[in-house]
Amino acid sequence: MEELAKEAGITVRTLRFYRERKLIPPPRREGRIAWYDEHHLARLRTIAALLERGHTLSGIADLATAFESGRDVGALLGLSASEPPSWSEEEPVRLTPEQLADYFEGEATAENLAAALDLGYLATDGDKIIHISRRLLDVSAALVGQGVPLADVLAAGHRIREHTEALTELFTELIHAHLPDTGFGEAMSQLRPLAKDVVAAELSMSMDRRVRAEAEGSRSEGG
Template sequence: MTAILLRMTTDAGEMSLTVDELAARAGVTVRTVRFYGSKGLLPPPEIGPRRVGRYGAGHVARLALIEELQRQGMTLAAIERYLRQLPSDLSPHDLAIHRAVVASWAPDAVETLSLAELERRAGRALSERDMERLGAMGVLVADGEAEAFRVDSGLLRLGLELLDVPLSQEAILAARKVLLEHSRAAAHELARLFRGEVAERDNRDVRDLSAHMHPLVVQALLTTFQRSLREELSEWIRGSGAG
């Protein structure tokens, strides 16, 4: 486990992108990247040789989260408030998880991409095994055309992050089943609670409550889940004597 975490940290630290490469990786324009930077939503790049700005994995993950929040209809001011509430030490992987959960509140965001475009978004060549693993995670399915795929854009970045984690396809499928079952159970109970709160209110109040509750519930679920997972993994590592 320690080796996995070290590898993920090293990979994140080694990523170095120009603003053009960052924009291509995130599927946005360079102008959009610079705009977010000017608003303080995206941290400034590291300045390298010849004063060229270099961006890392944290910028990629944060930019993807910003884009997802904007697709949800949040204003720039609301996005800024949301980002300020996040813990300052979130890793790129943590940010990718936030984006995936935030995306789950929105209607399905499915794109049809060619293999070339998918690899451009990934910033790497994708092997047949990579594609099988992305399919097992529910990130993509073949579209029936030559090298075309229907891609869940909300899950794509997280799926790509997980490609290098040494888990079998069977373990990925089992983990996905566990997460779906428990998240649906939690959603059912939360919906039941909310229905009780809004039963006597008019439609406008219900919509307002829904809009305010979504980001709060997402953050609460993520914080609770991440804390519980760290505790479980720490106990496992201590019990197994892994170092």
């Protein structure tokens, strides 16, 4: 314990307090000897970094609980932590908890972390967090930067997931109906760029219609 505290730059009393608050996992014991390792040191450094970012110890404890209950990244990706499925276009991002806090300053709460884990955006890999998609991570951070609360971004993600699953089902039906002799993975690879173009164009036109409708509604109210 003394060695760990010295390495982390804290007092033994502070370390004991963190243990009592369950901010760090218990040590491995061999008889009367308690062994701490690099994982304990990484957690202490994370605690220090999150405290510097304005998180409270209570909030950090909640984050730790949510983090430790997260799904393993291997189960999420279906492969190793560093290797996304060969059919995926998404690039996973490996983050420390404090790096995640920097992406969403003030909004990386236990509730939001749990929601992201439940949605499948995040998974855990040892002392690191894996975000399933760099594109989604960057877009989510940009929305938060525009003033949209992260909780609302994640709630929208749930709703978008429902619609995109329905779209995928539609294209799956087309494959089974019209490309039965082509392997499903190959057929989906062929249709993927076409499907993305169709969805992007339809979404763009839908937004155009909404802008016109809002503008007409404003003129009606003003006139």
